[in-house]
Amino acid sequence: MQRNIRGKLKMRKFFLSWSINIISFFIVSRLINGFHFQNFMSIFLTSIAFGIVNAMLKPLLIFLSLPFMLVTFGIFLFVINAALLEVVAFFVRGFSIDSFLTAIVGSLLLSLISFIISLIVFPKRVRI
Helix, strand or coil: CHHHHHHHHHHHHHHHHHHHHHHHHHHHHHHCCCEEECCHHHHHHHHHHHHHHHHHHHHHHHHHCHHHHHHCCCCHHHHHHHHHHHHHHHHCCCEEECCHHHHHHHHHHHHHHHHHHHHHHCCCCCCC
């Protein structure tokens, strides 16, 4: 019984986190001119694809770029996120980014907006 409740809670947190990503992508698309979505379905698909790409490629990219991460005190992570956004934009129809600089700014804003929304939705989970 308790195992079932934990599973439901994990699924609920997963969907809340995914919803936060969707909202963050929507807000970033409104704030940055070079961050384009054709419709809501493309935001939805981009959020799925970005989650998959983050889970599969990000740990490897962080490991490979560890010297840059150490020298820049982690700021290079935004460059990695921008590269992952470009990969997602290449594969998801209806999502495009005008330039790599736009992707870096978008990466920064996505992180910031997701963090702020997470503070509101999960006040005990997020620590500053």
